[in-house]
Amino acid sequence: MRQTLAALALIPLATAAAAQECGGSFADFKQRMESEAVARGADPATARAFFDGVRQDQETLAADRRQGVFTLPFTDFARRLISADRINRGQANARQYADTFDRIEAEYGVSRGVLLAFWAFETDYGAFQGDFNTVNSLVTLAHDCRRPELFRPQVFAALELFAQGGLDPDTTTGAWAGEIGMVQMLPEDILENGVDADGNGTVDLKTSPRDALMSGAKMLQSLGWRANEPWLEEVDVPASMDWSQAALEIKKSPAEWEALGVAPRDGDWDADLPASLLLPQGHEGPAFVAYPNFDVYFEWNQSFTYVLTAAYFATRLEGAPVFDAGNPAPGLSDAQMKSLQQKLAARGHDVGDIDGILGAGTRAAVRAEQQRLGLPADAWPTTQLLNAL
Structure with missing residues (x-):
């Protein structure tokens, strides 16, 4: 979930002399990781059982280097990910799990559309959760010297999950970067935010939508989600203005945006909160304002295009109209x-x-x-x- 897919592609690569030890013989690396786990307090027999069958996964490394979809412009990317079928199934899931969403909104203040959108984009509502062996992927990526500092902690978290009975190093599968379950959470996040929402005594993010949704909501809250506040709103912009004001780091009140000619497409501001003007394809394309909760999306994924699409889809699932694509200048190849x-x-x-x-x-x-x-x-x-x- 957090730091997934494009997120990993957009984090600067580690140098050969990485802050965390990496590279060299994979077998030696496994042994060093096992010894470090024991030094951290892991039971030696448990650590041995965890690391014994780990294999380097070349498909994981190949997936880590494939990120072409994130070069698409926002409009193309959104049209690829959002379909009438996904909207219909999202609304059906909202009805089926209405009690869980009611509980989420009461306890964490996270709107149901937000979680439905992540559920849809991450695993198509649980249908495609990934078939990479989780432990193989995590250890492979910790050994690889591109981003070892991201994955070493996840290896030790996965070991803790194994010790608790929540992960099997031989059979647990997920995404190439080690995320598990319907909303794709990394082991460290599962340890910190896993919720047994269905009350069966276990946190099962692969087969229990209620557990997955509640855990995702708790995680968003831990990342700074502000209860019961909006995250994104489509706006109309004037034919000309100081377009340099359209930047994530620039935040203005609705009154200040109105003074510049910016107006909500539906006529009403969702909230009187500081907001940034977003023009994902320039001043002739779609336009949105992003409220403080939008920033939390970047803790889930660091791709601007993915984040904006997920945030927009969440509004669509809650009744917003199809965005006005405008007539932007063609993007670059x-x-x-x-x-x-x-x-x-x-x-x-x-x-x-x-x-x-x-x-x-x-x-x-x-x-x-x-x-x-x-x-x-x-x-x-x-x-x-x-x-x-």
Whole structure:
């Protein structure tokens, strides 16, 4: 759940001299991990049983390097993930588990649409939870020197789950990055936020929707979700304004946005809270304001496109209309995006890896160059900007 999929792709790679030990012989690495687990207090026999059958998984490493879907523009990505069938099944699940959602909203203040959207996107409402051996994946990724600091703690958390009877290193499966269950939670998060919602004495996130939904809600609360507040609202924007104000880090009150000509599409603000204006495809495309709860989404996943799509889908499941796609300027191809990132980096901007992904660093650099060149500073990269550079 947290730090999944694109999240892992967007975190800077570790250096060869990683902060945490990694690499070398996989067998030696397993032995070192087992010894460290025992030094941390694990029962030696339990640690031996946990690590004994672990195998390096090349498919996990391959999956870690495949992130092409996150290069899609918001509109294309949303249309790929959101369908009438997913909406209908989401609404059916909302009715079927209404008692659980009522309890969630009372105890954690997390709206049902938010959890339904994650449930849909992560596993298609539980239908596709992943078939990677969880322990193999976690140890493989801890051994790999790309992001060992993320996965080493998850290995030890998985060992604790095993000791508690909540994980079998031979049979427990999930996503390639080690997430388990219907809303895809990492072992550390299961330990901290797992809830036995159905009262059967176990926390089962793979077969119990009630356990999975309650655990996901508790986790969102622990990450800072503000009870009973909105997260996203579609707006209309004027034909021209200072587009550089459309940025996650810039927050204004509804009154301040109204003074700039921004207005809710349905005529009413969802809340009198500070909000950021989001233009995922520039000033001629869709427009939203994001309230404080929107920031919590980035603790679940760090891809802006994924987060915005999940947040929007949550509003759709609760009755919001289809967003106005507008008529945005065409986006760049993968090769063009990489060329743009190279040009931005050459001008001194920190865009991270040259990966073709429109991440936060690339957006900030695009906005800065648009301002310098006198173009609409909406952080949407176009061929006009590429050619100008």
